[in-house]
Amino acid sequence: MVEPGLIRAAQSGDRDALITLLREIETHVYRTAYYILNNEQDAMDAAQEALIRIYTKIGSYEEKAQFKTWIQRIVTNICIDKFRRSKPTVSIDEHEMVFREKQNVEDEVLTTYAVQDIRNAIDKLPEHHRAVVVLRYLQDFSYNEIADSLDLPLNTVKSYLFRARQQLQTLLHDYQKGGVRG
Amino acid sequence: MTCQEVIEYMNRQLDDDLNEHEYEILIKHTRHCPDCAAMFERLKKLSEELGNLPQVMPRFSLVDAILPKLEFMEPIRLPEAAAVEIPAVNIPSQQSNRRAKSRHQLRFRAISGIIAASVAAGLFLVSYNAGLFSPSQRFSDADNAGANTATSQSADTFMPNAKVQPFSNDTKGAVNTQSVEGTNGTEETDRSVTKENQLKSDETSANTGDSSENGIAAEEPSNASTDDAPSISDPNVGSDNGSGPTQGIASDPAQLEAASPDGQYIAKVTGFVIHVYKSGEVASVFEARKNGKFANLVWSDDNKQLTYDIQLESGGMERYVISTDTMTESKASH
CATH class of the missing domain: 1.10.10.10 (Winged helix-like DNA-binding domain superfamily/Winged helix DNA-binding domain)
Incomplete structure (x- = not known):
């Protein structure tokens, strides 16, 4: 997804490289936020926050982790923590009856x-x-x-x-x- | 095999996680179990639909939208890439014996955070100056350099001078660890002549210009900076410095910046305002406006206090301490 060379350049202080990198990942970041939050405006906010965090934290990324999982960790954390809404979710019950509604x-x-x-x-x-x-x-x-x-x-x-x-x-x-x- | 177990196989099949043998078990089961066959169809369809969800794009470029914010932030770089900008500092020889011991210890602490290239550059500078100038001139050097330790090049430029004298009351207190390196050289070259002040300043700015373009020059009158120096054993040393206000190295009033030793906080001066940012947060956690030039941002070793000086137009100097525990500021005596 993102060139390792670009990541390294961004980490070593090349601001242009870092901005280029952010441009490459912004759609991926946004898409995750969009489907987790199910709301365009919240997704825009969360994605921007994630990009800013990636910008400031780029130095802490270590190559032993995949870059794409590193950025998804950041955006999912933001979505889950910051945009946690008190809305009802279905209960996920392990023993739930699986085979209902067989007809049709x-x-x-x-x-x-x-x-x-x-x-x-x-x-x-x-x-x-x-x-x-x-x-x-x-x-x-x-x-x-x-x-x-x-x-x-x-x-x-x-x-x-x-x-x-x-x-x-x-x-x-x-x-x-x-x-x-x- | 139970139906519940088969459903796990179905799921793994959707994720291409089954080997051939497991796949056969799954197919065999669904062939004889209509419920599972139906479930498998539904899951396959669901999976396909999920895979076909629209690949949405943001309405406008998010990066463009945050660019203005990013202007005011500094990425935290790799530790080894986070070069400490090393100013050219010499140290008054009078102090060197007294402080030699602590310097020795401090040196190791400080060096760990310093990139080798910068050390080399700094060493060159120090040894260069060491051969030329008298102690009094080194004072003015220290003034300048102390102010230049903080540059905006790197967010986690850590302040070596904080290691030496976190709460010193003058700019020479901010003589940083680099000066430690030059100590031996300076001790041997005390009696040089005094005329080269200008030359020295030029030299200094030439050498630091690249890395500290945003540095703020310490243009305070030398008296103010020397009279109340608590760490100087001989009070006359200060008054030796008759060269008046030191030559500005870089008078760009733009930015001054210092990260706390643990990287948690970044203090940033823009014009007449100081902001303290918490790592990873966009909004500043502290802000203060002052009617003077900021200088000598120094973090305490425990990351709890940021000390800085304000050089007033009148020539006086004020010292402030920000406590990160309470995010409050108080005026310090000096």
Whole structure:
């Protein structure tokens, strides 16, 4: 994603390199914030804050970590900490019944979910589950990369992702049936 | 294998995490379990939809939007890249014996934060000057250099002089660790003639110009700076310095900056205002406006206090101490 040479130049005090670097990553930073926060203005604010933090902290980045996970850690932390809203999320219960709503499976499979429905469903997930889904699908991160970014154990990442998927498909299924929307 | 276990396989399949054997188990199961087959279809569809979410872009360039803010911030650089700008400082030989011991210890502490190249440059300068000038002139050198230790080049330029004399009451107290390096040389060259003040200043600015373009010159009258020097054993040393106000090295009033030893805080002077920023935060945590020139920003070793001087137009000097615990400022006696 970002040239190692550019990162090193930015770290050694080349301000132009640092600005160039920020330009290269701003979309990635914004995209994560957008899907975690589900709100454009909040995403703009969080992404800007993340870029400023990256600007000031560039010296603390160590090459043993991937740069892309380092920046995603910064932006997800900001999203989770600073923009934590007291809004209800669905409970992610491990023992939740998985196989409800069996009927009409075929109809459902043929239909496409509305993007807005998907975003709203993601928004209902607990914040770490949401972050895992966003990194997996919007940043194409592997389990390990997600674990590095969120500072979570690998198994936790998997369990969050798997449970989030089941929760999402349940929520989307409900939306599709004209149930709870928004 | 239970359905719940198979669902984990489904999920891992969506993430390309199954080996061939595991994939066969999954397929075998779904072939005979309609519930799981349906679930697998739904999860596959969900995964596909998630993968197709719009790759949104910000409406305008976020970097452009924050550029004005970034102007006032300094990236914290790599430790080894964070060069301490080393001013040309000589030290009065009268002080050297008395302080030799502590210098010896301080040297090691200070050096750890100094980039080798800067040391070399500083050494050159020191040894160069060491051969030419009398002790009194070195005083004025110290005045200038003390003010120049803080440059805006690096956010975590740490202040070597803080290691030497955190609360000294004059600019010579700010003689920094670099002077330690030059001590031996200066002791042997006491009786040189005095005419080269101008030359020395030129030399100094020539050598420091690159790195300290934002440095503020200490243009206080030398008397003010020497009379109340507490660390000088011989009070007459100060009055030897009859050269009047020292030559400004860099009179650009722009910026002066000092990071606390632990990097937590950055103090920054712009014009007549000092700001203290906490690392990583955009807004300053402390701000004060003063009617004079800022100089000698010095952090205490425990990062709790920032001391700085204000050089008043009248020629007087005021000293202030900012406490980071309370983020309050008080005027210090001097």
